[in-house]
Amino acid sequence: MRVALGVSGGIAAYKAAELVRLLQDKGLDVQVVMTRHAREFITPLTFAALSGHKVITDMFGEAQGASNVESAIEHIAVAQEIAAFVIAPATANVLAKVAHGIADDFLTTLCLATKAPLIVAPAMNVNMWEHAATQQNLEVLRIRGVRVVNPDEGYLACGMTGAGRLASPQCIAQAVFETLGLRQDLAGETVLVTAGPTEELLDSVRYLSNRSSGKMGYALAEASRRRGARVLLVSGPTPTEPPAGVRLERVRTAEEMAQTVFAHLAEATVVLMAAAVADFRPAEAYPGKIKKQQGAPVVKLEPTLDILAAIARRRRENQLIVGFAAETEHLLTNATAKLHAKRLDLLVANDVSQEGAGFDVDTNIVTLLFPDGRKKALEKMSKLDVASRVLDEVVEIRKQFGRHSREGGNP
Ligand code: PMT
Numbered sequence: 001m002r003v004a005l006g007v008s009g010g011i012a013a014y015k016a017a018e019l020v021r022l023l024q025d026k027g028l029d030v031q032v033v034m035t036r037h038a039r040e041f042i043t044p045l046t047f048a049a050l051s052g053h054k055v056i057t058d059m060f061g062e063a064q065g066a067s068n069v070e071s072a073i074e075h076i077a078v079a080q081e082i083a084a085f086v087i088a089p090a091t092a093n094v095l096a097k098v099a100h101g102i103a104d105d106f107l108t109t110l111c112l113a114t115k116a117p118l119i120v121a122p123a124m125n126v127n128m129w130e131h132a133a134t135q136q137n138l139e140v141l142r143i144r145g146v147r148v149v150n151p152d153e154g155y156l157a158c159g160m161t162g163a164g165r166l167a168s169p170q171c172i173a174q175a176v177f178e179t180l181g182l183r184q185d186l187a188g189e190t191v192l193v194t195a196g197p198t199e200e201l202l203d204s205v206r207y208l209s210n211r212s213s214g215k216m217g218y219a220l221a222e223a224s225r226r227r228g229a230r231v232l233l234v235s236g237p238t239p240t241e242p243p244a245g246v247r248l249e250r251v252r253t254a255e256e257m258a259q260t261v262f263a264h265l266a267e268a269t270v271v272l273m274a275a276a277v278a279d280f281r282p283a284e285a286y287p288g289k290i291k292k293q294q295g296a297p298v299v300k301l302e303p304t305l306d307i308l309a310a311i312a313r314r315r316r317e318n319q320l321i322v323g324f325a326a327e328t329e330h331l332l333t334n335a336t337a338k339l340h341a342k343r344l345d346l347l348v349a350n351d352v353s354q355e356g357a358g359f360d361v362d363t364n365i366v367t368l369l370f371p372d373g374r375k376k377a378l379e380k381m382s383k384l385d386v387a388s389r390v391l392d393e394v395v396e397i398r399k400q401f402g403r404h405s406r407e408g409g410n411p
Pocket of ligand 1: 194195196197211212213214215216217254273274275276277278279304305306307308309322323324325326327338350352358359360361
């Protein structure tokens with residue numbers, strides 16, 4: 001399988017050399033593409049030696065005359081051949097060009113010419129990273145389905161400290177493998193995911209619901225499938241396109257969601273509860289349509305079953321349970337209480353009042369809470385990236401389970 005690695009001009013360009021090796025370790029054939037500025041930091045010869053291919057640096061190659069056209073055609077053929085295109089490091093300038101469809105060199109032209117999935121790993125000065133222009137460009141790219149591997153925080157080449165340091169080559173390589181379905185660390189697992197809202201009937205045409213789009217749960221299902229799991233997706237009503245290759249069960253009410261989840265629970269080795277299940281439903285659903293002439297109805301609500309708590313009570317040995325918490329205030333206190341009350345292995349807390357987090361957006365801002373008191377606050381990222389980070393923890397917890405089982409006993 002062939003992939004393209006785009007290298008743009010930043011001090012981190014040298015780290016792309018290690019990325020070539022990591023990609024090759026998985027059997028990928030790497031075609032390196034460099035911008036003019038990248039060549040100020042590292043020579044094409046280094047990448048040619050590592051990749052075994054001539055590095056593409058120009059649209060028209062070095063030769064003159066008719067061969068210019070041949071060279072351009074040959075180069076653009078790369079667009080059809082590659083299974084993924086990863087740009088690492090991606091400068092603020094390259095991100096801006098890609099976000100706006102500017103194609104003024106080979107690297108940016110390839111972004112437009114290929115239908116292969118694009119992965120970008122930004123690296124830059126912290127002020128450039130935080131600049132509204134860069135963040136808006138990243139938002140555009142995420143919405144378009146581009147995978148963004150966020151930079152790390154730390155000491156930067158410019159002497160400043162903060163976010164902007166290129167993510168580790170291992171982390172970037174994992175994003176590529178995941179995109180290509182080559183990361184199979186959930187093979188053998190059956191992952192049950194809940195997603196979307198529930199609708200609780202008031203009468204034959206009206207219902208109580210919430211703004212969940214299902215995007216978070218669908219991202220978990222998609223990421224689990226890509227990593228080799230068998231996926232059962234139980235989804236409330238949503239227009240969001242479900243991922244391919246998963247078994248989808250559509251439900252409407254909290255009651256139906258509970259029944260469907262319980263029906264599949266015995267098969268599931270991992271449960272990820274991202275659905276926004278109604279906590280209350282009308283105690284009685286009026287059989288027809290409530291008429292205006294009847295006056296404003298007084299609706300008595302009754303609690304629904306807490307599916308997650310019920311699952312946690314019935315959990316099988318080695319069944320791993322992850323809950324979500326949608327909060328608008330006291331995020332950590334409320335979410336920690338849910339983690340312990342429901343005896344979960346991991347809780348994903350999102351403050352749904354924050355811009356770019358929670359309901360019906362493509363990104364999320366979450367804190368991962370663990371039973372031993374550890375907390376990991378993740379910055380704003382696409383829901384697919386959040387899903388990937390949650391699954392990284394699932395894989396880690398699974399290793400712990402294995403260790404404890406071998407030592408005799410559950411964690
Ligand atoms: O669907 P999106 O538009 O992408 O939005 C994503 C999301 C905001 C819905 C998602 O990130 C999220 O936070 N999901 C959980 C929403 C929720 O119901 O949170 P909660 O704090 O009320 O519930 C805590 C946990 O209990 C959740 O795992 C929930 O699935 C579960 N629950 C809640 C009520 C109930 N009756 N049964 C349950 O199982």
